Amino acid sequence: MGMGISADIFRDAMSRFPGVVTVITTRDGAERRGITATAVCSVTAEPPSLLVCLNRKTGTCASVGQTGRFAVNLLGQEAGDLALRFAGAGGVTGEEKFAAGNWRDDDQGLPYLADALLSLSCEVSEQIEAGSHMVYIGQIREARFGEGEALLYERSAFRALAPKDD
Numbered sequence: 135m136g137m138g139i140s141a142d143i144f145r146d147a148m149s150r151f152p153g154v155v156t157v158i159t160t161r162d163g164a165e166r167r168g169i170t171a172t173a174v175c176s177v178t179a180e181p182p183s184l185l186v187c188l189n190r191k192t193g194t195c196a197s198v199g200q201t202g203r204f205a206v207n208l209l210g211q212e213a214g215d216l217a218l219r220f221a222g223a224g225g226v227t228g229e230e231k232f233a234a235g236n237w238r239d240d241d242q243g244l245p246y247l248a249d250a251l252l253s254l255s256c257e258v259s260e261q262i263e264a265g266s267h268m269v270y271i272g273q274i275r276e277a278r279f280g281e282g283e284a285l286l287y288e289r290s291a292f293r294a295l296a297p298k299d300d
Contacts, residue, residue: 156209158194159204169194186272211285217292259273
């Protein structure tokens, strides 16, 4: 079997998959953590669960591993600046990231974005090491719905869905 493709070719190929933009958040004691992610998808409806892929080098990944809890916040089209902030743009880290946005806590103290299109509070049921990332499968414990259109990311740029012509 061959060596496969290079990391550069892989990144170029994956950039062509449009993804919804989310902010994954968690809390470890008094410390909130969060990171922008597009590697999020449904797993099963019974039990309701989804997966997120987080870089193992991040504090967010470590906190999710420690606490076993995370929230997925689906961002609306106007939230590009917030997505960049949680991606670390401008060197913003840790608690500083939460200075922007309308953040609240769920019943367990997990931070969620009040004006997200959707916010799901999850409890980790499985975790799998996959190269540089950790795959967390979370059972959904709470769901909060907002209004608007999702922010997408494709070919290194934020995008919006075009309205369907009737």
